[in-house]
Structures are given as C-alpha cells and as structure tokens.
Amino acid sequence: MAGExxxxxxxxxxxxxxxxxxxxxxxxxxxxxxxxxxxxxGVSPATVRNDMAALEEEGYIHQPHTSAGRIxxxxxxxxxxxxxxxxxPMSAPERRxxxxxxxxxxxxxxxxxxxxxxxxxxxxxxAVVQYPSLSRSxxxxxxxxxxxxxxxxxxLITNTGRVEQRLVDCPGTVGETLxxxxxxxxxxxxxGQRLPDVPGLLEELPALFEAADRPTVSTVLATLxxxxxxxxxxRIMLAGTANLTRFGHDFPLTIQPVLEALEEQVVLLRLxxxxxxxxxxxxxxxxxxxxxxxxxxxVSVGYGSGDESVAKLGVIGPTRMDYxxxxxxxxxxxxxxxxxxxxx
Amino acid sequence: MAGExxxxxxxxxxxxxxxxxxxxxxxxxxxxxxxxxxxxxGVSPATVRNDMAALEEEGYIHQPHTSAGRIxxxxxxxxxxxxxxxxxPMSAPERRxxxxxxxxxxxxxxxxxxxxxxxxxxxxxxAVVQYPSLSRSxxxxxxxxxxxxxxxxxxLITNTGRVEQRLVDCPGTVGETLxxxxxxxxxxxxxGQRLPDVPGLLEELPALFEAADRPTVSTVLATLxxxxxxxxxxRIMLAGTANLTRFGHDFPLTIQPVLEALEEQVVLLRLxxxxxxxxxxxxxxxxxxxxxxxxxxxVSVGYGSGDESVAKLGVIGPTRMDYxxxxxxxxxxxxxxxxxxxxx
DNA sequence: TTCTGGCACTCGGATGGTCGGAGTGCCAAG
DNA sequence: CTTGGCACTCCGACCATCCGAGTGCCAGAA
Numbered sequence: 001m002a003g004e005x006x007x008x009x010x011x012x013x014x015x016x017x018x019x020x021x022x023x024x025x026x027x028x029x030x031x032x033x034x035x036x037x038x039x040x041x042g043v044s045p046a047t048v049r050n051d052m053a054a055l056e057e058e059g060y061i062h063q064p065h066t067s068a069g070r071i072x073x074x075x076x077x078x079x080x081x082x083x084x085x086x087x088x089p090m091s092a093p094e095r096r097x098x099x100x101x102x103x104x105x106x107x108x109x110x111x112x113x114x115x116x117x118x119x120x121x122x123x124x125x126x127a128v129v130q131y132p133s134l135s136r137s138x139x140x141x142x143x144x145x146x147x148x149x150x151x152x153x154x155x156l157i158t159n160t161g162r163v164e165q166r167l168v169d170c171p172g173t174v175g176e177t178l179x180x181x182x183x184x185x186x187x188x189x190x191x192g193q194r195l196p197d198v199p200g201l202l203e204e205l206p207a208l209f210e211a212a213d214r215p216t217v218s219t220v221l222a223t224l225x226x227x228x229x230x231x232x233x234x235r236i237m238l239a240g241t242a243n244l245t246r247f248g249h250d251f252p253l254t255i256q257p258v259l260e261a262l263e264e265q266v267v268l269l270r271l272x273x274x275x276x277x278x279x280x281x282x283x284x285x286x287x288x289x290x291x292x293x294x295x296x297x298x299v300s301v302g303y304g305s306g307d308e309s310v311a312k313l314g315v316i317g318p319t320r321m322d323y324x325x326x327x328x329x330x331x332x333x334x335x336x337x338x339x340x341x342x343x344x
Numbered sequence: 345m346a347g348e349x350x351x352x353x354x355x356x357x358x359x360x361x362x363x364x365x366x367x368x369x370x371x372x373x374x375x376x377x378x379x380x381x382x383x384x385x386g387v388s389p390a391t392v393r394n395d396m397a398a399l400e401e402e403g404y405i406h407q408p409h410t411s412a413g414r415i416x417x418x419x420x421x422x423x424x425x426x427x428x429x430x431x432x433p434m435s436a437p438e439r440r441x442x443x444x445x446x447x448x449x450x451x452x453x454x455x456x457x458x459x460x461x462x463x464x465x466x467x468x469x470x471a472v473v474q475y476p477s478l479s480r481s482x483x484x485x486x487x488x489x490x491x492x493x494x495x496x497x498x499x500l501i502t503n504t505g506r507v508e509q510r511l512v513d514c515p516g517t518v519g520e521t522l523x524x525x526x527x528x529x530x531x532x533x534x535x536g537q538r539l540p541d542v543p544g545l546l547e548e549l550p551a552l553f554e555a556a557d558r559p560t561v562s563t564v565l566a567t568l569x570x571x572x573x574x575x576x577x578x579r580i581m582l583a584g585t586a587n588l589t590r591f592g593h594d595f596p597l598t599i600q601p602v603l604e605a606l607e608e609q610v611v612l613l614r615l616x617x618x619x620x621x622x623x624x625x626x627x628x629x630x631x632x633x634x635x636x637x638x639x640x641x642x643v644s645v646g647y648g649s650g651d652e653s654v655a656k657l658g659v660i661g662p663t664r665m666d667y668x669x670x671x672x673x674x675x676x677x678x679x680x681x682x683x684x685x686x687x688x
Numbered sequence: 689t690t691c692t693g694g695c696a697c698t699c700g701g702a703t704g705g706t707c708g709g710a711g712t713g714c715c716a717a718g
Numbered sequence: 719c720t721t722g723g724c725a726c727t728c729c730g731a732c733c734a735t736c737c738g739a740g741t742g743c744c745a746g747a748a
C-alpha cells in the first residue's frame with residue numbers, strides 16, 4: 001500500500017517538474033494535453049488532470065483563469081529547486097570560456113567587472129557581484145604618505161587587492177622619521193591580520209611613542225580604524241539590466257520596482273548578505289524580503305580565494321527562470337573567481 | 345512689409361514653443377483648440393492651424409495620424425532649445441540643497457556617487473557622471489611599496505583624488521634603498537605635473553641609476569607609463585535607470601536599447617566625449633550617434649576644479665524632456681561639483 | 689492681405705457582441 | 719486507479735459600430 005502511495009507521489013512530482021520545465025520554456029500556462037505530448041509520462045491527460053488538481057490543492061500550482069493551463073507558484077518552484085532539479089554543470093567549452101574570459105583581468109576592478117558581465121551574459125539575467133568585503137580580508141600593507149606638513153595619506157591594501165585611501169589631517173607637523181617609524185610598527189603588527197582584528201592589535205601603539213607624537217599617532221590610527229570598520233564601503237557591481245526587458249511582455253508594472261531595488265546598494269547588499277556562507281542560496285518570489293523583488297528570484301553564492309567566502313555574487317531573474325542552468329552558471333563563475341583571486 | 349512677415353514668424357515660433365511645452369507636460373499630441381485655451385495667444389484656433397500647417401511643412405512638427413494633434417520633431421526641439429528656451433536657473437533652496445548634499449562627501453568615489461544620484465533625482469532622468477579623467481589631472485604623489493622581494497606595488501594619486509594602483513613584477517630583488525631613491529626622484533620630477541607630461545619628464549631617469557638597477561627602474565617606469573596612459577580606465581557612474589520606466593507607456597520597445605547602451609561604458613564615454621569642453625551640449629534624438637539612443641536626448645556639460653573641465657556629466661532622457669529645467673539642473677550640479685573638487 | 693467661423697471629412701480608439709478553442713471537472717466504465 | 723467521453727467555462731481574437739477630437743479648406747470679415 002505504502003508503495004502505491006509512493007508511486008503516486010512520484011508521478012505527481014514528475015508532473016510538477018514537467019510543468020515547471022514547460023512553463024519556463026514557453027512562458028505560457030501549461031495544460032494537461034500539452035504536458036503528455038511533450039513529456040512521455042505514460043499516462044493520459046485525464047490522469048494528469050487529476051494530479052494537477054491535487055497539486056493545486058496543495059498550493060504548488062495555480063491557474064490564472066478558470067479555463068487556462070497551470071502555472072507554478074512560489075511554493076511549486078521551491079519544491080522544484082529543493083527536490084526535483086539538479087544543478088546543471090557547465091559544459092567543458094563553457095568552463096573554458098569562463099576561465100579564459102576571467103584570466104585576462106588586470107586588477108580587482110577588472111576582475112569584478114568581467115565577472116559581473118560574464119554572469120549576466122551566461123544567465124541572460126541581471127548579475128550582481130560584491131567586492132571582496134573588507135571585513136573578511138587581511139592586511140597586505142598599510143602605507144603612509146606625507147602630502148603636506150600636516151597632511152598624511154593613508155593607503156590600505158588588502159590581500160584581495162582592494163585599495164582604500166583616506167586623507168588624515170594631523171594635529172601637528174609630521175616628520176618623516178615619525179612617519180616611517182609608525183609605518184614600520186603598524187605593518188609589523190597588522191600585516192597578514194584580518195581587518196577586524198587590527199584595532200585590537202594596535203591598541204597600545206600610541207603608548208610606545210613619545211608624548212609629543214601621540215596625538216598624531218592616535219589621529220592616524222583613528223582614521224585607520226574608521227577605514228577598517230567602514231562597512232558602508234561595501235561595493236557592488238551590476239550588469240545585465242537590459243535583460244529585464246525580456247521578463248515577459250506584461251512587465252512595465254513589474255520592471256520599475258526591480259530597477260529601483262537595483263539602484264539601492266543597500267537593498268542589494270542586504271540581499272546578498274542573506275546568502276548562506278556555504279552553498280547556494282535561492283530565494284524565490286515572496287521569499288525575498290524586499291517587496292520590489294516579490295516577482296523575482298535571487299540565486300546567490302559566496303566566493304573566496306580559499307575555502308572561505310570573502311564576498312557574494314548572484315543573479316536576479318524572474319521567478320520563472322531556468323533554475324538548474326542559472327545555478328550551474330552561478331556556481332561555476334563563483335568557483336573560477338575564487339581561483340583567480342587566489343592566484344593574484 | 346518686412347515687419348509683418350516678422351510678426352508672422354514670431355507667432356509661429358510662439359506656437360512651436362507652446363506645442364513643445366504642452367507636449368512635454370501632457371505627453372499627448374496637442375491640437376489647435378487646446379493650444380489657444382492653455383496659452384493666451386491672441387488668435388483663433390483656425391489661425392493656429394494655419395501656422396501649424398506651415399510648421400509641419402518646415403519639418404518642425406509632425407502629426408502621428410491624420411486626425412491627431414501635433415508632436416514636435418527632433419528639428420522642432422532643436423529650434424526650441426536653440427532659440428526659444430532659456431535655461432531655468434535653480435531656485436535658492438534648490439541650490440542650497442545641492443550644496444548641502446554634496447558637501448557631505450568623504451572621498452572622490454563618494455563625490456561622484458552623490459553627484460550622480462543627485463542629478464538623477466533632480467531631473468528624474470538617467471544621470472551619468474564621468475570620473476575626473478586621468479589625462480587632465482596632475483600627479484599629487486606616486487608611492488612605491490615593496491610587497492615581496494621582487495614585487496612592488498605602484499600607487500598613483502592625482503590631484504582630483506583618484507587613486508590607481510598596479511602590481512609590478514620586477515626582474516630582480518628590489519632593495520629598500522633603491523626603492524626610496526626611486527620614489528624620491530620620481531616624485532621630485534612628476535609631482536604637480538599633468539599626467540600625459542610625466543613620461544617625458546622621467547625619460548632619462550634610468551640613466552641616473554647604476555647599471556644593475558636599471559632593469560628594475562625601467563620595469564617600474566614602464567608600468568607607471570602604462571597606468572598614466574590607460575585611457576580605458578576612464579570610469580563612469582550611472583543612476584536613475586528606474587526613471588526610464590516613466591518614459592511613456594509605449595516604452596517596452598524603446599527601453600531595451602537604452603538600457604543596453606547604458607551598460608556599455610564605451611558608448612557612454614563616447615557620448616560624453618562628444619560634449620563640447622565649454623558650454624552645455626544638447627543632443628536631440630537622431631543627433632545621437634548611437635542608434636539605441638535615437639529617441640532620447642542627452643544634455644551634458646564639462647565640470648572641473650578650476651576653469652578647466654576635467655570630466656563630463658549629463659543626463660539622458662526622452663526627447664520630450666523639460667529642456668530648460670534639465671539644463672538648469674545639469675549646469676548647477678556641474679558648477680557645484682567643480683567647487684567641491686577645488687576645495688578638496 | 690490676414691484672420692476667423694463654419695463645415696465636411698478623416699481616422700484612432702473605445703465599446704460591445706460573437707465565436708472558436710483550449711482547457712477543465714466530473715462521471716461512468718475499464 | 720486510470721481512462722475516454724462530455725458538458726461547461728471563459729479568454730482572446732475578430733469584427734462592426736460609433737464617438738469625438740482634430741484637421742483642411744473656404745468664404746467672408748477686418
């Protein structure tokens with residue numbers, strides 16, 4: 001008995017899978033007849049209809065009008081993603097192309113720019129790439145440059161290639177001796193350390209200097225700490241917004257909030273922030289906290305130079321997207337970006 | 345006689361001006377009756393109709409369908425901009441708001457980001473701001489940092505606050521003495537100079553070093569020259585794409601090419617590049633070289649810290665835009681950005 | 689000569705009715 | 719439990735009609 005119930009459920013799942021696949025392909029509600037024609041489920045349309053009724057009862061699919069085909073609901077897509085779909089790996093030529101395209105990058109900006117374009121092209125959707133975040137990076141070098149008697153430029157270089165600079169107005173004239181002394185000490189302690197740990201390591205540094213120099217040292221360090229902490233400096237790059245126009249022909253109403261969301265770095269950062277550190281995150285329709293993205297899905301994943309993720313990237317598309325393909329592309333790109341970062 | 349002809353022409357121009365204003369306001373073809381109702385031209389609809397016929401004959405306006413109102417053509421807008429419209433100055437509160445909003449910026453990225461958002465908000469259109477170009481800037485400081493025995497990081501800081509960094513792989517180990525010597529000499533010659541002039545000034549620098557060090561010096565200099573020359577590093581920031589959705593309700597067909605154009609930095613750079621160095625440039629519809637922007641107008645202007653323009657900014661909107669207001673906003677923002685840059 | 693009121697005409701867009709077909713739900717039989 | 723049959727629903731396309739805004743032109747007034 002249990003076996004037969006199981007059998008039934010399997011078929012219902014197969015029907016759901018078929019509905020999702022067809023709908024993603026055609027963008028039109030799919031009916032029972034079309035289903036049996038296109039997929040060789042070994043049953044008749046009438047049977048499929050019964051299954052559909054059950055699936056609808058459970059909230060996995062839904063019909064826009066009484067006598068129309070069915071459309072997957074968010075819940076339906078969710079089940080599809082969780083249970084029915086397998087991430088589609090990139091083909092060998094695709095992998096080569098990714099590799100080749102990313103290999104040409106000359107600096108971090110370029111890596112990010114190439115990545116985001118590549119992702120947009122591969123998925124034909126909107127791609128988002130976050131710059132390696134400061135908080136996960138380590139210090140490669142901290143440079144202090146005297147620009148004027150009381151002006152120092154502070155340059156922070158991270159292992160991910162990110163460079164941040166700040167102008168420091170010092171309370172008094174800054175001698176070259178003091179500056180190189182400070183530079184040496186700061187680097188000795190901070191180099192190789194994770195950014196958030198640095199303030200702790202430099203805490204008693206002013207005490208090591210002569211009283212006269214302490215204000216200057218403190219000022220410089222304060223600016224450094226600010227720079228380290230500045231989460232607001234999280235940056236993001238975007239590409240493929242033109243793909244939004246393919247979202248369906250009813251879209252004028254739905255494209256505007258999406259574009260607005262994409263302009264708000266804060267929204268995007270939060271979006272990516274919700275990505276799990278390991279594994280891929282898929283947020284479908286209403287699962288997105290931000291209202292403007294209620295009819296879109298977000299596929300995101302962390303990437304990093306080592307095992308650890310230093311930032312996130314992802315794509316944003318209609319809920320009716322090709323999940324296996326998209327997930328495959330996102331995963332592959334994330335992996336290669338990680339490799340590139342590790343090499344540089 | 346001549347006086348009477350003149351009179352006629354003046355009225356026709358007034359009619360054209362009225363048509364442009366009404367059409368920009370309502371987004372609907374404007375008929376003769378509506379015109380005389382809304383503007384107090386002292387004549388009857390029939391007279392206006394005659395003038396309209398003449399204007400159409402001349403190609404300044406056009407009717408989409410036989411029995412519809414008139415719409416200005418690109419040529420009509422051009423005449424309007426050249427002869428009939430006056431740039432609308434910003435009101436005092438608006439100017440204060442601009443000033444205040446831009447004053448909060450902490451670094452160059454922030455200035456550009458704020459500017460572009462501000463411009464998008466003021467004009468309710470798509471805004472574009474080019475980063476101060478390297479070729480117009482001068483060197484503030486060049487820093488050399490040893491990262492590894494044979495790896496040097498080169499950091500170029502310009503007077504506009506731009507920072508460029510490059511990794512240099514040197515042919516051999518680089519001693520600290522050599523590095524500081526090189527740093528001192530380079531800065532002594534290059535500081536304060538315009539970027540394109542720098543290579544010339546450093547040309548015989550290798551000759552001043554010992555033979556053993558020359559390969560290293562040359563390598564570093566080569567990278568520096570590359571960085572200086574890298575026009576491709578021209579960067580641009582964009583905001584307000586969501587405003588595209590207001591372009592009219594027929595827009596699905598027209599929004600896509602625009603979005604595509606906006607994604608191509610190259611297109612945008614060329615667009616801004618065509619801006620006259622002094623004064624404001626307005627390109628209307630077909631006047632834009634890029635095909636995707638054939639139904640948009642671009643208002644752009646140079647900005648700079650001194651009298652000289654170091655970069656361009658502008659907005660992109662439908663040909664049916666509020667030219668006086670847009671031009672006013674663009675001019676005002678450019679002026680204030682210039683001031684901000686001059687101060688920092 | 690220039691402007692004006694009148695008039696016939698055009699044509700786009702809205703309204704509403706009809707019709708076909710895709711798709712459904714249900715039922716009775718296999 | 720599956721299947722074929724059947725009645726039913728209802729969307730969307732198609733078509734005809736109609737209304738009104740707007741035009742061009744003309745004859746008369748200023």
